[in-house]
Amino acid sequence: MPTKPPKAPAPRTAEAAPEQGTLLHIDDLHLTIAGRGRAGEERTVHALDGVSLRLAPGEALGLVGESGSGKTMTALSVLGLLPPGARVTSGRILLEGTDLAAAPEPVLRGVRGNSVGVVFQDPLSSLNPTMTIGAQVAEPLLLHRGVGRAEAREKAEETLRMVGLPQPGERMRSYPHQLSGGMRQRVAIAMALVCEPRLLIADEPTTALDVTTQHQILELIGELRERLGMALVLVSHDLGVIARRVDRVAVMYGGKVAEQAPVRRLFTAPRHRYTRALFDALPERAAGTGRPLATIPGLPPTLVGTPAGCRFAPRCAHATEECRTQEPPRRTADEDAPDHTYACFHPAAADATEHAAEPATEHAAEPADAAPDADADGSEGPAASADAAGTGGPTGDVLLELDAVRKEYALRSGPFTRRRDRRPVSAVAGVSLTVRRGETFGIVGESGCGKSTLGRMAVGMEDPTGGAVRFDGQDVAGLDRAGLRAHRRRVQLMFQDSYASMDPRMRVGAILREPLVIQGIGDRAAQEERVRELLDEVGLPHGAVHRYPHEFSGGQRQRLGLARALALSPSLVVADEPVSALDVSVQAQILNLMRDLQREKGLSYLFISHDLAVVRYLADRVGVMYLGSLVETGPAAEVFARPLHPYTRGLLETADSAVVDEDAPREGSPLAGETPSAARPPSGCRFRTRCPLATELCATTPPEPSEPAAPGHQVSCHFPLVETARAG
Incomplete structure (x- = not known):
């Protein structure tokens, strides 16, 4: 095997010596972005305002905060x-003594992918x-190390094997x-690490991944960091991810560092009021209490100009x-914690016990997405309800019933397929479940488990291959065209990507009127009145009807x-990952809103998510x-507290929690192995290939549902x- 080429040193462009x-x-980094406002006027956004951070060799630093806080801008x-239009107006970025803020582009090109690797949020777009995969992973070696193609290819395959990509030699040609999404993220990590950088920047590397894939990717980054001695900057809005993956945390708000501390100290005794508000909005804090999530009123600052004060x-x-x-x-928390600093005139209590005991309702005021700016008509949406009552659980008879439902898709030959594979x-x-009136039924599982397909069959967008879908006692498959049209008025779908589900060329008023027009409900005046009612219900101003979808934030969309x-006053809403891409504060507003509307209108939800904390908070079953x-299946509190299936227990053990205890962080993935292909599922129990309890019985006989611990579970x-379960 050829010897590894010596690592090229980072070029020096300044006389500053590394500390x-x-x-x-x-x-003290200041960064501005020049642009134009909605009316075409010039404006300057002060994206970063005096940011100061230090990172030691081999250390992991987490950057957290809401969207627009400046964490990604700092990292990149x-x-x-x-x-x-962006430029650094003052301050320094010293990497081993080299001031990258003043470095010319050729020097930066020599640093990117060489001394510093980066992993982006969306691996497909990066x-x-x-x-081919092999060519992309080998490219940094060809650019920075001057090795031959054969040696670069060999090193690329070795790196893909190191990041755990199955069959790396074969994947090199893919x-x-x-x-899959998890495999693409492993490839992106391999590209970032192939030159063995001193620093890795990971910008939201697991946002779109399910809990087990997220765990595997983060464990991989942690293991490689220790093996290669790298430092890490991890950017994330997921506080659970940050809690167990970094050494120190910097909380950013409005282009500034609001608070910085060692991770355990920050999570147990935050001092800045913004940090405290983020923690209060976590679903883990309110699960099982019956009270709404705390929210942060108002909107983050636009950073146009430099506002006075905090x-x-x-x-x-x-x-x-x-x-x-x-x-x-900036203050130091106390003499015993000089590395815990914050900038706040009225800090939260330092005692962790007092912090944990305080009610998580002090920030539950106006919705944070109330309006992007003032409207001409001056109208405002109502504040989110602060009623602490819960959803109350199932309150009526069965509304939706899935009876042994199956869905199979036939594989078709493509332009590069040599022969047809007819295996479906x-x-x-064979899924069977019921959703009662006024109930929230949560569906959880890894990507590709069938959650979204199940939701589409419930709505009527997909026809089952076998079994029956009954809504209010009526078989949906037996409905004629008029009956199906009426059914779709009573069952509606809430999409994961709200922006992609809206026509960007239509104003919001037309988008909300569209279902009423299609169903022929009311004249134009009645439809416009219904649109105003809908905006009131979801806490948006009436003036929103004149805007386009791109003019709203993610939470507003x-x-x-x-x-x-x-719009059509449905009885059931199928919500498919509706809050997966939102900040914790905006997520809290949407979840509170969904609960309030459920109480007011008697709605039922089929809530699909890979976020276990959100499902635990919102779902009845x-x-x-x-x-x-x-x-x-079972009551949410029962399933989460006393799981009966090894897979459920594995999911719960894999999920990262923002509630930090005194136990040492776990190592290794509780759910080992890869999920089998749905085209070739295992015989017997489908989970047996990953189950530590599997026997020959599991390979030959599919298990039947039973209630071994409690009725309904x-x-x-x-x-x-x-x-x-009994011990729990």
Whole structure:
């Protein structure tokens, strides 16, 4: 095997010497973005305002905060990957003594992918669709190390093997579209690590992944960091991910660092009011309490101009005149914690016990997505309800019934397929469940388990291959065209990507009127009145009807998606990952809104998500799916506290939680192995290939549902975890 070429040193462009024990030093960084406003006027966005951070060799730093807080801009400024119009106006970015803020483009090109690797949020858009995987992973070696193609290819395959990509030699010849999301992210990591950089920047690397794939990717990054001695900057809005993956955390707000501390100290005793508000909005804090999630009123600052005072003051319940007129100085939490600093005139209590005991309702005021700016008509949406009552669980008879539903898709030959494979893909395999009136039924499971297919069959967008879908006692498959049209008035779908589900050329008023027009409900005046009612219900101003979807934030667009789902006054809303891409504060607003509307209108929800904390908070009952099969169902509190199926327990053990305890962080993935192909599912129990309890019985006989522990808590397993459940 050829010897590894010596690592090329980072070029020096400044006389500054690296400080002892510091790999990266961001010193008082100011960054502006020149652009134009909605009316064409010039405006300058102060994206970063005095950001200072230090990173030691081998250290992991987490950057958290809401969208627009400046965390991604901070991370990408290290490599000069700035948007058009952006420039560093002052400050330094010292990487081993080299000031990258003042470095010319040729120097930055020598650093990117060499001394500093980067992993982006969406691996599909960051990979070249016209190049093979092998060519893309080898490219940094050819650019930075000057090795031959054969040696680069060998090193690329070795790196793909190191990041855990199955059959790396074969995958070298594949293209990005031929890989799953988790595999593409492993390829992106391999590209970032192939030159063995000193620093890895990971920008939301697991946002779109399910809980087990997320766990595997983050464990992989952690293992490679230790093996290669890399430092890490991890950008994420998922506080659970940050809690167990970094050494220190910097909380950003309004282009500034609001608080910085070692991870355990920050999560157990936050001092800045913004940090405290983020933690209060976590679903884990309110699960099982029956109270709504805490929310943060108002909107993050636009950063146009430089407002006086504390940036968080307009949204802080504890703000005084001093906060609004003076910028708070940076303080040290106490003498025993010099590395815990914050900038707040009225910090939260330092005692962790007191913090945990305080009610999570102090920030539950106006919805944070109330309006992008003032409207001409001056109208405002109502505040989210602060009623602490829960959903109350199932309150009526069965509304939706899925009876042994199956869905199979036939594989078709493509332009590069040599022969036809007629084996069908078993997307859903004999699922039976019921949803009652006024109930929220949660569906959880890994990507590809059949959750979304199940939801589309419930709505009527997909016809089942076998079994029956009954709505209010009527078989949906037997409906004629008029009956199906009436059925779709009573069942609506709320999409994961609200922006992609709206026509960007239509104004919001037309988008919300469209279902009424199609169904022939009312004249134009009545339809416009209904649109105003919908905007009131979801907390948006009447003036929103004149705007286009791109003029709203992610949380506001999700409110519009919910409004459109409610336009026809349905009985059931199928919500498919409706909050997966939202910040924790905006997520809290949407979940509170969904609960409020459920109480007011008696709605039922079929809530599909891979976020276990969200399902635990919102759902009355929950179903766990694996490879098309429903392996466990029961009351949400019961299933999460005492899981009976090994797969359910594995999911719960794999999920990252933002609630930090004194136990050491776990290592290794509780759910080992890869999910089998739905075109070739295992015989017997579909989970047996990954189950530590599997026997020959599991390979030959599919398990039947049973209730071994409590009435209503069903599990399909030959060896349910009954004793574990009782002990729990």
